[in-house]
Amino acid sequence: MTSITKPQIIHEGMARNALGLTIRDYEGRMSTLCAGCGHDSVTSAIVQSFFELSVPPHSVAKLSGIGCSSKTPAYFLSAAHGFNAVHGRMPSIATGANAANRELSLIGISGDGDSLSIGLGQFAHAVRRNLNMLYIIENNGVYGLTKGQFSASADVGTKAKKGEVNEQQPIDPVQMAMALGGTFVARSFSGDKEQLIPLIKAGIRHNGFALIDVLSPCVTFNDHEDSTKSYAYTRQFFHPAMHADFVPPAEEIKTAYDEGEVMTIELHDGSRILLRKISKDYSLNNRGAAIDYIRSHHRKGEIVTGLLYIDESEPDMHAINQTTKTPLNDLPFDKLCPGGEALETLQQRFR
């Protein structure tokens, strides 16, 4: 028998969420990525997160650009909306989608090539606009889809599969987002769902632009010995600084913490993020210090992970622009398009 699709089996032990759905209802088509690709694990973490949050799949819009990573929206939430933009242009499509329908929950999936090479400008503006979306970069240090050329996130000294060495400085989306005023900045690893899933849930619920840079090894082109983005390297130099737990609204906090050990951050919808310091000298509220910390560890080859910065108080794109609270498709036609006279009045104001 040749390759088959994942069978839809609802077994007895299968959990149902508040909507009565099983996790199968949050899956998508069968992945066509290479077996063992980190991106598939991220997909599975996304599926799990939306399932556990009981988000109705049709209330979500999935957006992406081009790349193996950008293919993955096809592999989760089949019942959601989706748009596959040209290379590096997903942020502008996301901006349009969010402008038109602010009630959609937006999830953008991009790659290091898609966001940090060709799409760097688009990415930067989405951050500073504080577009209300979860933006995941599946970061593998290469252009996977085009057979493994170095991307802009490749570390200096890292070797390609065939042996050539990268000599250009890497762009770190985490440091960039911090510098650009990002309001939710996190890093994680496809191979650590315990860390990743709460971050995804918090990112979905965060009001504003939530960036998660997920190290997601490319098994085919960048999982060899001298790579700094392989499974083995990432596991060895993984440095969790802040651990985040996610507690949905009205749910009791079950884990017992010591006095002063955790910081609770309440999100707009009433859910909470419980932040626990793993590294004593990490300071969460200071962008400058955070960047220093990340840099100094990066110099040692270490990868700082966790929820590294959060600010729930900043206004998002709609608040900044004082737009209507109603999604445009719910506005009556005469409001949405007030006619020639209204246009005339408007233009008069600028004369």
Place this chain on the structure above:
Amino acid sequence: MDPTKTEGTEYFHQVVDCQWGCPAHTDVPEYIRLIAQGRFTDAYMLNRESNVFPGILGRTCDRPCEPACRRTRVEDKPVAICRLKRVAADNRGDISDRLPTAPKQKNGKRIALVGAGCASLTVANDLMPLGYECVIYDALDEVGGLMRTNIPSFRLPASVMDEEVGYILDMGVDLRLSSPIESMAELLKEGYNAIFVGSGAPKGKDIDMPGRDESDRIHIGIQWLESVAFGHTEKIGKKVLIIGVGNTAMDCCRTSLRLGARDVKVMARKTRDFFKASDWELEDAEEEQVEIVVKHSPKEFVIEDGKLVGMTFEKMEYDLDEKGRIADTRVTGEEAFFPCDDVILALGQDTAFPWVERGIGINFDKWSVPVLDEVTFESTLPGVFFGGDAAFGPKNIIWAVEHGHQAAISIDKYCNERPLDERLPRGVNLQSAKMGIHEWSYSNDYDPAGRRIMPHVDLKERFKKLNIEVELGFSVEQVVTEVERCLNCDLQTVFFADLCIECDACIDICPVDCLTITPNADEDTLKKSLKAPILEPSQLLYVSAALKQTSRVMVKDENLCVHCGLCAERCPTAAWDMQKSSLVIPYAIDEAREDAAKCQAERKAG
């Protein structure tokens, strides 16, 4: 937990639930695949190797494999394993050149077999090819035992039985019908090298109640069925009550309907959950409008003017505990009268050995059951073996066959003066099923189709004659669908811990969430950290050696696995492989070869 040992153990055998559940360990998934390929003859021969009577069993087997079948964990109904066996039997081609044969040159050893039922026949099947002379005695004038006398011909046509029994007899068995053995002591004197007792459990249970001896219309189930089978009984009254609700009761009620009864009631003391009859036998009887009356305990036979007119029953009540077991039984005090013309007692059977003298070395326990070795089936008198219903009380055909296989091994060892308990272990062979990058040598796609329903002869038509076989057998379309329902449990997931890079691909793809990578811990903790909860604690749990990158372990709960192969297909390093397991079951012929080799080695060594 320590890493699970799979090599050289029966681990993978247990994963094949049907084969593990089958007393004779029939290779079910392999024969189903052969049927799927249209290789009916091969499927038949594979069956015959372990269960000897595929055509008979494909219609009548008690099918312990089906309740065990893995398919029931993903949907209601198991694969129709038994009826697919019939498909192989019905469609097989000429097998004459593939049957075992007896050598012309005999080995000079003579074996007496008492009873010509399936147990003795299996012993003969296994010993004839080794050169033994087998003499089978039966009191009746037909061969087959209860299969002939008690299983009604509308379930098992005589022709099917004649053919399969014939394969064995044709090897040159010395069959002596109408030859009851009346004394074991005498038989022992006849100089046989060994004796096998396959005389069944011939005593139908009776009931001691007022009125029992006052009518000739009160019958004992198995005797009555036998007299129907031999044509001595050709009719029965209009109203019949059957007492008891086991499989014999089901055959009695359905046979009554074919002999003229119009109103047949099966009277049960307890409620449905406690019936001994299999669900499918109950369904078949109910389809024929047999009424099953629950919670009625027989009190007396009512005789008027010397004629049976009915029975009275006491109404019963039961309290169940939280596990559904009976905690308390009460007689309500209320009584009910049911009119009838005939009563059939279907209360079970016992073994009976009036012809085995006590004090000749064959010991019996306090229930008059022979004391036997559970592995070798040898009695306390060396050289005398028991099997089938005669061994441990009434069971079924497939158990009798398995007893026969084991007794045959013992008899051969006994005759060659080798220790009976030095038996070859069962083994498991594994072979990778990988054919290409995304190609496996089996149909791994999960088919959600439900179990096919066996077509039956029309409800009017079937009563016209006693021997109209009710089940028609599966149609081609039904076969094509049913074979795909089998999950190929013998295609094992074999794990190589040193290859795993912990990428989670297998965990993410598994459609039933039966894989987990987790820090190693004690059994309880480990069981609590699985991705899907443990639903069936009796099922195997596989724990790997420590993984290279994080020292965590791969854990697999075998219970839910549908053997789709996706874990192996999505694994970048081939740490998971799908491998076909084949169980190696030693029969008398294999043991004989092994013993001969050992003998030779011993002689060489001096």
